[in-house]
Amino acid sequence: MSSTNATELCPGCSEPTHTGDAFCEGCGHRLDGEVAPEVQCAWCSEVVVDGYCVACGLAQPKEGDHIEIASRYAAGVCDIGRRYRTNQDSLSVRSAPDRPLVAAVVCDGVSSSPKSEVAAQAAATAGTETLLAEFPSDADGHRATSAALSAAARAAAEIADSPNQAPACTYVSAVVAADNGTDPTAHAITVGWVGDSRAYWVSADPSTPSTVLTRDDTWAEYMVAQGALSEEEAHAAPSSGALVGWLGADAEEINGHVTTVTARAPGALVLCSDGLWNYLPEAEQLAAAVPDAADDPLSAARAYTRIANEAGGRDNISVVVIPIPLRPTLQGDPTR
């Protein structure tokens, strides 16, 4: 098979190119004589061609391998980890511009499904948008969280090309607002989730314990909840970690969970994917790993990411840290 109007070979990849093409179909190499803006190597500052440095040969970090978000009231880090080639986690953090209110979502794309990182991103974005839009109207965290879960579920399901090729992701959201009551330290925290991404209360007050606020949608947790197996039996089973709930077009029914707590002592709310909590499953471990997490949320999120990577980075890592009581942070972008 030879194409008749193939005139030249791409200087980048040697595939035949067609007259008039601006870019090579094979590798994206510029063919129209335009000089692409020079990209500098992230490691040695030489020029990058076709994604590799011409001097040191290293592949350049891909967009999305490492994302940091610093919002007015919270910060988050999403990192590819050390084992996977793609980052299928996603997160979204948004603060209200006019009042102490923040919404955050962490989604973990299920690696066995194609395009799951796209679903994760769509779900995370839909989640925070809906939370911020719905919450102020009636300050009902429960209702806003349910609405956001539904919006996220729809967004994730829309990514699917077909039910057999359905991208899927987990979801954990938080919406936190200063209580308007008499206690200025009181904050209403509403958490919603599907799957095994978690929310933790990390206490900065010695008299209040740190605690996990979510219960994983995994086979083990399900069997225990049904009374079918003891905690030990369930966690010893090979399928213990298998997800029984997720967002995506192939999820038969979305069984979202919503819980509301009121924080009356200082601390931080931490949302994370299993890429972090697998290394620090107990709330007290998570709290002890990064003392003073509430003081500087971005540094804390980076510290958690580093800990997970140093422990092996077996999975993508996402973590959002929301210091409570809410207060504008130094790095926080006031517009986000």
Add this chain to the structure above:
Amino acid sequence: MTDTPSFSINVDQNQYLPLDGTEVHAIVSVTSSKGSSLTAGTAAEAAEVIIVDTSGSMMGNEIVAARRAARSAIDTLRDGVKFAIVAGTDRATMVYPRTTELATVTAATRQEAKDAVGQLDAYGGTAMGEWLNLAATLFQPVPDAIKHAILLTDGQNNEPASVLNQALERCSGLFVCDCRGVGVGWNVEELRKISSALLGEVEMIADPQDMEEDFRKLTSKAMGKAVADVALRLWTPQTASVQYVKQVAPTVEDLTERRSEPASAPQAGDYPTGSWGDESRDYHICISVPPGTPGREMRAGWVRLVVAGAEEQVLASGNILAEWTEDEERSTRIHPSVAHYTGQEELSNAIQEGLRARKAGDLETATHRLGRAVELAHSSGHEDMTTRLGGVVDVVDAASGTVRLKQQVSEQEEMMLDTASVRTARIGPARGTSA
């Protein structure tokens, strides 16, 4: 050039390295196929020189067979091809044309050349360096043609080694030369040295009767070449270094020392591959890289196939990658192609070392090395080599490589095995045409 065949490069490797891993192995397969629009008549200009040993030892059957073989080769040359026939003794003599130049194939010159070949007589000595030098002179006026020579001999060179070495140095890169040894009086290592330097292959013609068919095939293959002077260009990162570049199929040929560094391509080396027709060759490339950090990916080698010339042309390219991981399951895997050819390289060495030891009277080493060769040939399904090894050793158990040296081994069997030792088995179903 519209008649350049299309080339493709495929890289087989396990790119994952452990964190302290510093050696990247890859099998780079190059396949060229001529477009269907290309017919024999429109091929690139070709030039062929046939060198026939006419030293005294060729007297008898061999010179008769050589005349017949040369005629058959002449018949196979396309019209328009430049050609010459050279007689080799202690000097090189033009047989056709009589003057020191190439003739052009026409019906008339073909007949004249065949008549001239009929007059070949056997007398005198053997000076291969002289023969090759004359070929180089003949090819000089056609630098852009696809230049090929056949060297047929039945004996050993009687020039000082330095004379042959100088000739090889002069001829290297100018033309491709395939060598043919007839009978048992020639030296396998000597012809291998010539064909290796000139990017050709050496074969043994045990029976002079087979010479005619062999020459016809050889010339036909030469006529099938569509592009000459192709180099394998290997770029490596500043922090990396090339350990070796070996052709591993159809034959083992170490190209590492043949590297030249083109001014136009920084951090790259060119390894000559000669001329190409419809065929496929595999290369084993090994690159040293510094240790990495988890998840870091590196282009450890960028392989391009380049045609030299006024305007350099890149025919195909491929990446050899390195990616560091803590996942041992990934990093400890060896790609089947790398494993296969590593075995074939060892097989080739084991045969040559075994035969050398046998000649030197070191029977213990010979048994050990040839036993290992039997084991490798057996496990890789290289049946042809297993059969040839059976001419030199009695196989007790092929799977474990248990063998006994044969008491009586004909020199012919031994030379056939030695000659064939560089020929490798392909992994899986053969790709392209094998020679």
